Amino acid sequence: MSNILVADVGGTKLATALFNQHQQLIIKREIPSDVSNREALFQCLIDSFKTLCLEKQISFNEISKVCIGVPGIVDVQKGLAVFQNNIPWNNFPVYDRLFELFSHAQIMVDNDVNMATWGEYNARGYNKETMVYVTLSTGISCCTVVNGEFLRGTGLSGEIGFNIVGKNGETLEESVAGPAIEKLGRTLLGNSEIRLKDMMELYYKGDPIMDKILQQLIYCMVKQLHQMILMLDPHSIVLGGGFFNHHPKIIEQIKEKIHQRLLNTPFKGKEQIIGSSIHKSDAGLYGAAMK
Numbered sequence: 152m153s154n155i156l157v158a159d160v161g162g163t164k165l166a167t168a169l170f171n172q173h174q175q176l177i178i179k180r181e182i183p184s185d186v187s188n189r190e191a192l193f194q195c196l197i198d199s200f201k202t203l204c205l206e207k208q209i210s211f212n213e214i215s216k217v218c219i220g221v222p223g224i225v226d227v228q229k230g231l232a233v234f235q236n237n238i239p240w241n242n243f244p245v246y247d248r249l250f251e252l253f254s255h256a257q258i259m260v261d262n263d264v265n266m267a268t269w270g271e272y273n274a275r276g277y278n279k280e281t282m283v284y285v286t287l288s289t290g291i292s293c294c295t296v297v298n299g300e301f302l303r304g305t306g307l308s309g310e311i312g313f314n315i316v317g318k319n320g321e322t323l324e325e326s327v328a329g330p331a332i333e334k335l336g337r338t339l340l341g342n343s344e345i346r347l348k349d350m351m352e353l354y355y356k357g358d359p360i361m362d363k364i365l366q367q368l369i370y371c372m373v374k375q376l377h378q379m380i381l382m383l384d385p386h387s388i389v390l391g392g393g394f395f396n397h398h399p400k401i402i403e404q405i406k407e408k409i410h411q412r413l414l415n416t417p418f419k420g421k422e423q424i425i426g427s428s429i430h431k432s433d434a435g436l437y438g439a440a441m442k
Contacts, residue, residue: 153215156200156253157439159263160221162186162237162289166432167199169207170440172215178203179436189239193248217249218259218439220266224306230260237289259442263435264309265301267428268294270438271389274429281385284434285311285376286392289329295383316371326371329394335364351398369401373408380409380421391428399427 153172158165161184168179180203185195196219204211223235230246232238245260268284275282278299285293293309295302302308312324325331329347336350337343339360354361376388390402402425409422430437 154209154213155216155218155440156203156214157218157436158196158199158220159266159435159439160184160192160196160219160238160240161263162222162235165192165195165199166436167196167203168433168436168440169203169209174437174440176433176437176440178207179433184238186238189243192238192240193243197252211252212255214253214256216257216259217253218266218442219245219249219261220263220435220439221245221260222263225260225262227259227261230258232260259439261439261442262294264292264294266436266438266442267391267430267434268296268301268389268438269441270430270434270436271391271428272296272299272438273441274434274437275387277386280387281383282387282389283379283383283385284389284391284428285395287327287329287372287390287395288393291324291328291392293379295385311375314375316374323371323375327368332364332368336361339364355400365401369404369408372405373412376405376425377409377412380413380418380424384418384421385424388425389428390425391431391434393432396428396431402427 155170157170158167163184164181165184166179166181169177171177180199182199185191221232221240222237224233226233232240232243232245234241246258249258264286267286271284272282281297283293283295291312293311312322314323316323316326333347337345350361354365379388395402406422406425413419413421428434
């Protein structure tokens with residue numbers, strides 16, 4: 152039997168899954184990431200794999216492929232997690248460590264956003280199309296696929312969080328990422344304990360302060376996506392990650408603002424290429440299984 156083990160390694164949670172040889176999901180699980188040290192996190196990953204296999208009575212010898220998505224900079228050729236700011240795997244040899252347990256299997260390591268992008272690309276039945284996947288949660292970044300290949304540049308392609316969008320030099324990540332919105336909301340609402348989830352509930356109830364904050368987020372995202380449309384003219388732009396997955400209303404408002412910008416231009420109507428994620432939080436798992 153040929154089975155696939157995949158993982159989406161994050162600073163808060165570790166998602167793992169078992170797929171069959173037809174890339175169909177058999178079972179998945181999600182646990183808190185143990186980021187106390189690099190070995191603890193790796194053991195957390197292996198223990199989760201063991202739990203999946205034990206539940207389905209599958210041995211590691213029956214695994215034909217292991218594919219891992221890791222945040223930050225990844226050396227794909229070496230299977231090395233080069234740099235991350237939320238897990239303790241700087242220069243961690245993920246491939247080599249997995250090879251000790253899965254020497255018979257194909258092993259792949261890539262950036263987690265790339266994995267999610269591949270999941271969404273395949274979910275749309277794409278083959279030669281151009282697609283941009285934008286993820287917004289505790290940070291923001293993107294990945295572009297052109298003709299079925301990742302647009303990697305020299306290694307830092309997609310780090311749009313550093314894009315300057317504010318009049319005083321504020322970056323996109325400083326303007327729209329979850330921690331930034333939470334920090335601003337706590338200040339303006341006068342509540343140092345309120346969480347982003349509760350802030351969004353206020354927004355949907357019509358709170359004027361939260362509406363102002365979210366309109367700024369929408370403005371910054373519109374500027375970024377507008378540039379992407381003009382530069383790449385992609386077949387689709389997918390908005391994913393924790394924030395967009397939970398707030399499709401924001402996506403619709405972004406599309407409406409871009410619609411207004413594109414009127415009376417050759418790009419009129421291109422806002423319709425913007426859509427939400429199909430696999431949502433599982434995009435990285437499906438992408439890993441299909442790599």
